[in-house]
Amino acid sequence: MTDRLSNRTLGGLPEAVRVPTYDRDRVRPGIVHLGVGAFHRAHQAVYVDNILADDPSWGIVGASLRRPDTRDALAPQDDLYTVVARDQNGDQCRVIGSMTRVLQADEDRAGLMTALTAADTRIVSLTVTEKGYCHDPATGTLLPDHPDIVHDLANPEAPKSAPGLLVAALAERRRLGRAPFTVLSCDNLPANGSTARGVVIGLAHLMDPPLADWIEAQVAFPATMIDRIVPATTDADRETVAAAIGVTDAWPVVTEPFSQWVIEDRFANGRPRFEDAGVQMVADVAPFEEMKLRMLNGSHSTLAYLGYLAGFETVSAAIGDPALRALVKRLMTDEVTPTLSVSGIDLPGYRDALIARFDNPALKHRTYQIAMDGSQKLPQRLLGTIRDRLAAGASFTCLALGVAGWMRYVTGVDESGARIDVQDPLAPRLRSIHEAVGDDPPALARAYLAVEEVFGTDLAANAEFTSMIERHLSSLYRHGVKATVQSLVA
CATH class of the missing domain: 1.10.1040.10 (N-(1-d-carboxylethyl)-l-norvaline Dehydrogenase; domain 2)
Structure with a gap:
């Protein structure tokens, strides 16, 4: 049986495969990411991987909000996976080590809340797709009658939606006297920062108006622009990656060489030096x-x-x-x-x-x-x-x-x-x-x-x-x- 990609096998990969140059044992999570899909793993997680050698305090705890596929695939691999940049000239394989673990929200809500409220968590980023904001796309406002929002209003201690998780985590951080995190939306929707801000504050107002006022005053919601084409991974891709790296990778990501990330430089509680990883930090996204x-x-x-x-x-x-x-x-x-x-x-x-x-x-x-x-x-x-x-x-x-x-x-x-x-x-x-x-x-x-x-x-x-x-x-x-x-x- 072919070995699995892992910390143990990392050193034996072919020289052409780029691998983490930092000590993964020193990486500590500073980011929690909601919605760990192929795009996040091919985009934001790669940029973070680029900065961990200089600052290992920005590792990522991923959270799948609906399905356990990503957690189940990555856990046996020490949360390592391969990103393949593919064009007509061939494949360039790189192993990404910025994910420290992946949680499945429905099965480990307590673990996710612990990560979200940890003092070291300074950024919570999202790729939950447009529908994950439980909003009206025509107006950008929260839909109070959205089934997940109805659930979260009735069960604030066990939220389902991304806005519900953010409100619950911020409420607990406020109770504990901890600094708020920055909410960093990385989804393709207009004014994604203000949209995230609107749905979070809107839900907080329905639950706890003083909390909403605190979020409005303390939490940063910078806008972003993200760009990289990431098709769905196929079994053929897995076979190609296994042949290229010499071990099995259950959940590689295939993408294009091009990648772009533009971020509004407005954070509530510190940030990585994203600009060192090629991110464009701007005043207006x-x-x-x-x-x-x-x-x-x-x-x-x-x-x-x-x-x-x-x-x-x-x-x-x-x-x-x-x-x-x-x-x-x-x-x-x-x-x-x-x-x-x-x-x-x-x-x-x-x-x-x-x-x-x-x-x-x-x-x-x-x-x-x-x-x-x-x-x-x-x-x-x-x-x-x-x-x-x-x-x-x-x-x-x-x-x-x-x-x-x-x-x-x-x-x-x-x-x-x-x-x-x-x-x-x-x-x-x-x-x-x-x-x-x-x-x-x-x-x-x-x-x-x-x-x-x-x-x-x-x-x-x-x-x-x-x-x-x-x-x-x-x-x-x-x-x-x-x-x-x-x-x-x-």
């Missing part, structure tokens, strides 16, 4: 965040819905289609770029670099994966840009086609008549709308636009926007994705 959400994520979602419907399994296959490639380039050039103002950034160069990243054939980033949770993503990725274009009296036809592609996708049936397993918090409601309305594109478009959690009330009332969505959705039904896109970019 908003321009960078908007650039990324609108250019990269907006294009990604457009490619995901249209590409999946057209039969393209991966992003690289979708961008390889000349018409889809032209659509994405036009979307970024003509409709997104005019809404942005980012000092020191060459936006045409950024656009071309994004297309090159999408075109990476070695990174099997599935369109189905990107298409998940679209009702939570559309407001940030496409609809904000559309609102700006409407206000300016400017064109938004490519953006609108992305929205229509989402509507066609969430019906749950693709162009060939095959079922789509739509993964979305609103999937049952979206499916019932389709079942009630049927395949009548104008009526279906109007019914979906009435979903205020996604579109608010303004877009459904805008005749220009509604008319364009109806036309695009009708064309997708009548002619299919490829012909519709071709007619748009011809």
